[in-house]
Amino acid sequence: xxxxxxxxxxxxxxxxxxxxxxxxxxxxxxxxxxxxxxxxxxxxxxxxxxxxxxxxxxxxxxxxxxxxxxxxxxxxxxxxxxxxxxxxxxxxxxxxxxxxxxxxxxxxxxxxxxxxxxxxxxxxxxxxxxxxxxxxxxxxxxxxxxxxxxxxxxxxxxxxxxxxxxxxxxxxxxxxxxxxxxxxxxxxxxxxxxxxxxxxxxxxxxxxxxxxxxxxxxxxxxxxxxxxxxxxxxxxxxxxxxxxxxxxxxxxxxxxxxxxxxxxxxxxxxxxxxxxxxxxxxxxxxxxxxxxxxxxxxxxxxxxxxxxxxxxxxxxxxxxxxxxxxxxxxxxxxxxxxxxxxxxxxxxxxxxxxxxxxxxxxxxxxxxxxxxxxxxxxxxxxxxxxxxxxxxxxxxxxxxxxxxxxxxxxxxxxxxxxxxxxxxxxxxxxxxxxxxxxxxxxxxxxxxxxxxxxxxxxxxxxxxxxxxxxxxxxxxxxxxxxx
Amino acid sequence: xxxxxxxxxxxxxxxxxxxxxxxxxxxxxxxxxxxxxxxxxxxxxxxxxxxxxxxxxxxxxxxxxxxxxxxxxxxxxxxxxxxxxxxxxxxxxxxxxxxxxxxxxxxxxxxxxxxxxxxxxxxxxxxxxxxxxxxxxxxxxxxxxxxxxxxxxxxxxxxxxxxxxxxxxxxxxxxxxxxxxxxxxxxxxxxxxxxxxxxxxxxxxxxxxxxxxxxxxx
Numbered sequence: 001x002x003x004x005x006x007x008x009x010x011x012x013x014x015x016x017x018x019x020x021x022x023x024x025x026x027x028x029x030x031x032x033x034x035x036x037x038x039x040x041x042x043x044x045x046x047x048x049x050x051x052x053x054x055x056x057x058x059x060x061x062x063x064x065x066x067x068x069x070x071x072x073x074x075x076x077x078x079x080x081x082x083x084x085x086x087x088x089x090x091x092x093x094x095x096x097x098x099x100x101x102x103x104x105x106x107x108x109x110x111x112x113x114x115x116x117x118x119x120x121x122x123x124x125x126x127x128x129x130x131x132x133x134x135x136x137x138x139x140x141x142x143x144x145x146x147x148x149x150x151x152x153x154x155x156x157x158x159x160x161x162x163x164x165x166x167x168x169x170x171x172x173x174x175x176x177x178x179x180x181x182x183x184x185x186x187x188x189x190x191x192x193x194x195x196x197x198x199x200x201x202x203x204x205x206x207x208x209x210x211x212x213x214x215x216x217x218x219x220x221x222x223x224x225x226x227x228x229x230x231x232x233x234x235x236x237x238x239x240x241x242x243x244x245x246x247x248x249x250x251x252x253x254x255x256x257x258x259x260x261x262x263x264x265x266x267x268x269x270x271x272x273x274x275x276x277x278x279x280x281x282x283x284x285x286x287x288x289x290x291x292x293x294x295x296x297x298x299x300x301x302x303x304x305x306x307x308x309x310x311x312x313x314x315x316x317x318x319x320x321x322x323x324x325x326x327x328x329x330x331x332x333x334x335x336x337x338x339x340x341x342x343x344x345x346x347x348x349x350x351x352x353x354x355x356x357x358x359x360x361x362x363x364x365x366x367x368x369x370x371x372x373x374x375x376x377x378x379x380x381x382x383x384x385x386x387x388x389x390x391x392x393x394x395x396x397x398x399x400x401x402x403x404x405x406x407x408x409x410x411x412x413x414x415x416x417x418x419x420x421x422x423x424x425x426x427x428x429x430x431x432x433x434x435x436x437x438x439x440x441x442x443x444x445x446x447x448x449x450x451x452x453x454x455x456x457x458x459x460x461x462x463x464x465x466x467x468x469x470x471x472x473x474x475x476x477x478x479x480x481x482x483x
Numbered sequence: 484x485x486x487x488x489x490x491x492x493x494x495x496x497x498x499x500x501x502x503x504x505x506x507x508x509x510x511x512x513x514x515x516x517x518x519x520x521x522x523x524x525x526x527x528x529x530x531x532x533x534x535x536x537x538x539x540x541x542x543x544x545x546x547x548x549x550x551x552x553x554x555x556x557x558x559x560x561x562x563x564x565x566x567x568x569x570x571x572x573x574x575x576x577x578x579x580x581x582x583x584x585x586x587x588x589x590x591x592x593x594x595x596x597x598x599x600x601x602x603x604x605x606x607x608x609x610x611x612x613x614x615x616x617x618x619x620x621x622x623x624x625x626x627x628x629x630x631x632x633x634x635x636x637x638x639x640x641x642x643x644x645x646x647x648x649x650x651x652x653x654x655x656x657x658x659x660x661x662x663x664x665x666x667x668x669x670x671x672x673x674x675x676x677x678x679x680x681x682x683x684x685x686x687x688x689x690x691x692x693x694x695x696x697x698x699x700x701x
Contacts, residue, residue, distance in 0.1 A: 128662075131662045134670075135666065138666070138673055141673050141677070145680065148680070150684045150685065153680050160677060161624075161633050161634075161637065164637050164670065165621070165624065165636075165640065168637065168644060172617070172647070175644065175647065175651070176651075179651040182651070206600050207600075
């Protein structure tokens with residue numbers, strides 16, 4: 001029942017927000033805050049149910065530990081994003097950049113975006129996962145082009161076209177998997193992940209191999225694997241900051257989880273080295289390309305977007321290595337989601353103050369927006385892998401586990417991660433210190449944009465130093481589902 | 484049985500040749516008409532498959548597909564073309580002879596690699612044809628600069644995949660087919676809205692004439 005309520009809430013919130021008459025901005029905001037908080041509470045309940053029962057007992061939505069883990073951090077970041085959205089949009093409304101209709105449109109799409117992500121994470125049916133991930137593309141198209149500028153429209157268009165093509169290839173891969181199951185005698189109309197795994201011994205290995213390639217390329221487009229990543233830096237840099245945080249912190253993981261579920265089936269049918277090579281290949285290429293571009297980047301939001309590509313590469317590397325590497329990958333997923341949201345929120349605060357995402361125009365942030373600047377600086381160091389942040393341990397674990405089996409890959413990864421670190425330090429120093437441009441008034445935009453930052457920062461610090469046993473158990477349970 | 488191996492091949496052949504022609508025509512209106520024909524083929528294949536299996540749900544899904552893909556989508560796109568006088572599409576990157584050569588190579592690849600990969604699993608000659616159709620529409624999107632060609636390419640790609648799923652014998656519930664059709668309907672509406680926004684911002688719906696240089700690494 002909890003899963004159904006979780007799916008109903010954002011749908012109802014979108015409908016109610018969409019019907020709000022002019023002048024009811026506050027009501028729309030409070031609905032978003034209340035619904036996001038309720039979703040987080042429901043996610044905790046679902047997590048508890050999964051820990052107790054192994055999975056949620058709901059037809060079509062038998063959420064397991066992996067789905068529950070994704071929903072849990074998605075709702076937490078969703079709550080922070082709702083808080084930040086209130087502050088961010090209020091400031092833009094004050095500057096008369098947006099009006100009531102835009103605010104209403106934003107929150108309607110915000111809820112629909114979450115509905116699609118919950119559907120994708122909660123379902124036990126691969127085809128519903130595909131429909132839901134495709135729906136995220138549709139829900140975010142107008143959020144990316146929210147500001148209606150030529151560059152934003154271009155980014156939205158690229159996202160729509162490239163992801164649609166990618167997801168259609170993912171659809172083809174999914175259908176080939178289901179066809180392999182049909183060939184093994186399965187007659188169910190809606191084949192589940194469990195059924196696919198149950199008939200693994202009878203699946204055609206060649207068909208599964210072809211299917212997995214389509215799945216990795218297709219869903220990998222959504223994840224942002226190089227070379228299918230071209231839409232991602234544009235979309236993540238043009239969307240409003242809270243949406244960028246959700247795109248980077250949550251959505252990429254939802255798509256990656258779909259790949260990992262298919263990978264589990266594939267490994268049971270063909271030699272596991274096939275999927276391992278594929279994931280490690282995409283992972284290392286993504287890390288290297290992102291590292292080089294991060295170092296030479298001149299736009300801080302694009303820099304964060306490339307950092308997401310790099311981190312998806314690290315997760316793919318960990319998942320590819322397998323074993324404890326998979327656990328490290330899931331922990332990395334959590335830490336990256338938190339950190340990337342913190343970074344996009346603080347980048348949004350810089351944008352509200354400086355009105356530009358170009359690094360050349362942002363100087364002396366420490367004197368203009370001190371809290372945001374400190375958080376931005378610290379989060380950049382943390383995401384680069386500075387100890388004692390959680391990401392330091394997940395990166396270290398991944399690299400240490402892979403060094404014996406793939407020494408050259410790990411060597412390249414270490415060099416690339418070193419370049420990322422150098423790039424971040426260089427850019428962060430430039431943005432945070434120095435003399436601010438004349439005429440820039442000091443002061444944060446409003447308290448809402450700080451509350452969200454502090455909420456996520458506290459969570460990240462706590463989870464880096466101490467992991468609640470229940471959450472740890474959930475992550476271990478999630479890892480055991482996909483390996 | 485109406486849905487025999489011969490009819491499967493016939494539908495696949497129709498989808499393939501229409502995908503091929505989409506690469507060769509220059510007029511946007513012809514491109515949309517070809518897409519309309521391909522959608523009719525897809526919908527009829529679903530309807531006849533549903534009839535032969537007595538699957539009422541799939542029958543409704545077929546009619547829904549017909550409504551969304553053969554009526555709604557072409558109507559939207561034709562109105563768009565009329566509204567913005569975009570009768571002629573943009574130039575392609577490759578010339579017509581080179582495009583034909585590329586398509587021939589992709590078809591040969593489908594018949595060699597894909598057919599041999601699926602041998603013993605599905606012996607229908609329609610399967611490599613549908614894979615060739617998939618490669619053909621992917622090529623359309625890559626080779627043509629027009630924004631409209633990208634939209635038609637995605638819709639045609641979806642047609643080929645739906646046909647492939649039907650021919651591979653996958654049994655879908657009405658609920659799922661409905662969800663997919665709804666997804667496509669929303670996708671069309673969003674794509675057309677984007678084309679309108681692009682026309683408003685750039686004065687064209689053709690990426691060849693747009694100055695889409697806003698997004699760089701600068």
